[in-house]
Amino acid sequence: MKNTSIFIIAIYFSIVHCYTQNENFELLDSFESLTGLTLYQVLENYQQKNYKSIEKIMDGITYKIEKTNNYQLKGDLLFLKAFIAMKKGDKTYKKALNNYEEFAKVKLINHPYKAKLSILKAYKTYFKGKWSESLHHFDRSLILSVSEKDQIIETISKLYKAYIFSFTIDKAKGLNNLKTLYRELELKETTKENQKNVLIYTSRTLELILRHYILYESKNTDSIVKYNTIYSSKIKSLNDTLLFPRMFLLNAYTKARLDDKKSSEYYLNKAKHNQQNYFNHFILINTYFHQDEFYKTIFTTEAHKALQNIDKEDYPWLSPEFLLLAKTYEKIGDFKNSSFYYNHHNKATEQLQSLLDSVSQVIRENERKNYNDQLQKLNIEKNDTSYKVDYLNIIVILLVGSLCITFIYFYNYKKTKERIHVISLHNLLKIQSKSEKKKQTTVKPEIVKHIIEALKELEKDKFFLNVNCNAYTTAKQIHTNTTYLSKAINSHYNKSFNEYINTLRITYVLDKLDHDKRYKSYSIESIANELGYKSSDSFRKAFKKHTGNLPSNYINTKT
Numbered sequence: 001m002k003n004t005s006i007f008i009i010a011i012y013f014s015i016v017h018c019y020t021q022n023e024n025f026e027l028l029d030s031f032e033s034l035t036g037l038t039l040y041q042v043l044e045n046y047q048q049k050n051y052k053s054i055e056k057i058m059d060g061i062t063y064k065i066e067k068t069n070n071y072q073l074k075g076d077l078l079f080l081k082a083f084i085a086m087k088k089g090d091k092t093y094k095k096a097l098n099n100y101e102e103f104a105k106v107k108l109i110n111h112p113y114k115a116k117l118s119i120l121k122a123y124k125t126y127f128k129g130k131w132s133e134s135l136h137h138f139d140r141s142l143i144l145s146v147s148e149k150d151q152i153i154e155t156i157s158k159l160y161k162a163y164i165f166s167f168t169i170d171k172a173k174g175l176n177n178l179k180t181l182y183r184e185l186e187l188k189e190t191t192k193e194n195q196k197n198v199l200i201y202t203s204r205t206l207e208l209i210l211r212h213y214i215l216y217e218s219k220n221t222d223s224i225v226k227y228n229t230i231y232s233s234k235i236k237s238l239n240d241t242l243l244f245p246r247m248f249l250l251n252a253y254t255k256a257r258l259d260d261k262k263s264s265e266y267y268l269n270k271a272k273h274n275q276q277n278y279f280n281h282f283i284l285i286n287t288y289f290h291q292d293e294f295y296k297t298i299f300t301t302e303a304h305k306a307l308q309n310i311d312k313e314d315y316p317w318l319s320p321e322f323l324l325l326a327k328t329y330e331k332i333g334d335f336k337n338s339s340f341y342y343n344h345h346n347k348a349t350e351q352l353q354s355l356l357d358s359v360s361q362v363i364r365e366n367e368r369k370n371y372n373d374q375l376q377k378l379n380i381e382k383n384d385t386s387y388k389v390d391y392l393n394i395i396v397i398l399l400v401g402s403l404c405i406t407f408i409y410f411y412n413y414k415k416t417k418e419r420i421h422v423i424s425l426h427n428l429l430k431i432q433s434k435s436e437k438k439k440q441t442t443v444k445p446e447i448v449k450h451i452i453e454a455l456k457e458l459e460k461d462k463f464f465l466n467v468n469c470n471a472y473t474t475a476k477q478i479h480t481n482t483t484y485l486s487k488a489i490n491s492h493y494n495k496s497f498n499e500y501i502n503t504l505r506i507t508y509v510l511d512k513l514d515h516d517k518r519y520k521s522y523s524i525e526s527i528a529n530e531l532g533y534k535s536s537d538s539f540r541k542a543f544k545k546h547t548g549n550l551p552s553n554y555i556n557t558k559t
Contacts, residue, residue, distance in 0.1 A: 031076060032196070034061045037240065039076050040152060040197045043083055044204060045242045049277045053242055058084075071107040078103050079116055086124045093124065112148030115141050119153050122160065131164050138164075151194055155185065155201045163208050168356050172525060175212050179529065181205050183467060196238070203234035203243075210250060211279065214286065215320060220526055221257050221518060228254045245271045249283045256290035264291055282320065289328060297328045316352035319345055443487045447480075451488035454478035464504040467532045471497045505531045506546040513558055520555055527551065 031039045035057050046054045058080075065077045078100040085093035097120055104113040122137030142157035144150075158181050166174025185202040206227055213224050228250050235247040248271030255264035264287060281304055288297040301321055322345035329338035458477060463469055471482045474497075478485070489500050509531055512519045519527065528539035543551045 030073065031061070034064065038196050038200070039080065040200055041240055042080060044200055045240070046084055046087055048243070048246065050242045054084075072111055075100070075104055075108050075111070075113065079120065082120050083123060086120070086127055089127070097124070112150050115144035115148050115150045115153040118144050119156060122157070126160065126164075131168055135161060135164055151190055152197045152201070155181070155198070159201060159205055159208070166208075166212055171212070171216055175209065178205055178209050178212070179467075182209065186468070199234060199238050203231060203238060206231040206234060207246070214253070214283070217526065219518060219521055222530055223526065224257060225254055226530070246280055246283075249280055249287070253283050253287045253290070256287045261291050285321070285324060289324060294328050294331050298325065301325055316348050316355055319348035319352055322348055443484050443491065447484060448488045448491050451478060451480055451485060452492050459504065462508070464501050465508070465530065465532045467534060469501060469532055502542040502546065505533070506543055509543075510547070513555060520558060524551055
């Protein structure tokens with residue numbers, strides 16, 4: 001009897017244990033609940049070659065996810081495994097991609113997956129350097145993401161399209177597209193579950209804007225400082241410690257550009273940089289250069305494995321490193337090595353330009369082909385419907401004849417009715433006009449004073465340089481409404497809101513051009529962006545209206 005009781009108790013606890021285990025697995029509903037990181041945080045960290053940290057996370061969660069009945073979570077795991085296989089260049093990536101596709105088609109029918117599948121194909125060609133193909137797939141994933149209402153895949157698609165554009169077809173247009181995407185993400189309304197992911201890709205967009213300035217417009221220190229400040233605040237808000245090293249490196253670089261060597265050293269010490277990551281290494285060597293640590297620059301650059309074992313595929317992309325080494329050797333008076341690296345820089349730049357030109361040509365040819373296909377489709381549709389035109393013409397003639405007869409019949413009647421209506425309407429408008437005059441908004445002098453004082457505080461913070469500076473956002477900043485704001489500005493400055501903002505911006509840039517030599521070397525587009533204008537044309541018009549001169553002519557008179 002005693003043995004039977006013990007046996008029953010043992011069975012009971014075994015059942016409870018199994019049930020509890022199953023319950024724990026059922027509670028798993030997302031990557032974030034398992035790891036503290038969202039699916040896309042894991043993906044972006046792997047992008048930055050934080051391999052060991054992510055692989056450790058993957059080892060810890062794979063078994064748990066495989067035991068759950070949550071198909072969405074299982075699908076996300078297969079999605080991530082396919083991405084990792086492609087990023088590593090693993091030969092198993094085809095199998096991993098097929099595993100995700102087959103699973104999604106059967107188990108994720110009620111969940112959007114087609115955009116995710118398309119973005120995996122885009123990543124595959126992107127990692128292989130087949131940018132024209134990857135643009136095609138990113139276009140496809142963008143269309144599917146809009147259809148499936150997948151905000152994050154939509155954002156990723158836009159981000160990589162803009163980035164590929166920025167170093168292949170048109171650098172300026174690509175940069176402008178990145179900035180436009182950043183503004184969209186700042187104003188984007190999203191679900192609570194997507195807020196963290198939107199923040200991830202806002203910071204990623206800012207990082208790519210910074211990358212552009214560091215690589216192509218390194219003299220534009222103001223833009224580097226501006227976007228690095230915003231980028232750092234986003235990474236801190238995200239609180240993802242795996243992304244901190246790059247943030248600290250960019251802080252170190254920015255401080256070095258401002259000749260603040262002490263602060264630059266402080267951030268370098270905090271950044272345990274990942275030497276596997278090309279961009280981290282590039283920021284580091286440029287930081288040493290701007291700290292005047294020339295021997296460190298040479299040693300760290302030449303010691304990097306990319307320069308130790310240069311192959312034909314890598315050579316064109318090492319153009320920036322060759323240029324940095326040439327400048328560094330020139331600084332220490334070693335003109336032989338400086339000349340050696342200048343020659344390599346020129347050769348690599350020619351090869352890179354040739355490579356990018358061929359990519360641009362393929363992209364443009366694909367665009368023309370798509371346009372011609374669309375045109376051909378429209379022509380076919382036009383021919384298919386042409387036979388219907390004759391019948392339609394007959395019907396239209398009959399209808400027009402009937403309408404003409406009807407129109408003549410009712411013409412006199414309507415004319416009389418319209419006269420009566422016009423007289424009534426005229427009287428009604430008179431009454432409304434008197435009423436509106438009585439209701440016309442007036443702003444008390446003390447409110448005007450308060451608004452003007454608040455605006456002066458915002459002027460100190462250079463709020464007018466923000467691209468999102470408009471009547472609505474400004475009114476919101478000073479806790480008033482747009483009507484009061486406009487009337488206060490008109491009353492005090494005798495200007496409209498736009499005239500007021502343009503005056504502040506143009507006054508600011510005139511001061512910069514007079515006292516800051518760097519501004520004279522900036523392009524008109526760069527200056528327009530810094531002032532918060534959405535296009536260089538808007539800046540030119542405002543500048544000419546204020547000074548009577550075009551900005552380019554004004555800058556020429558100052559040089």
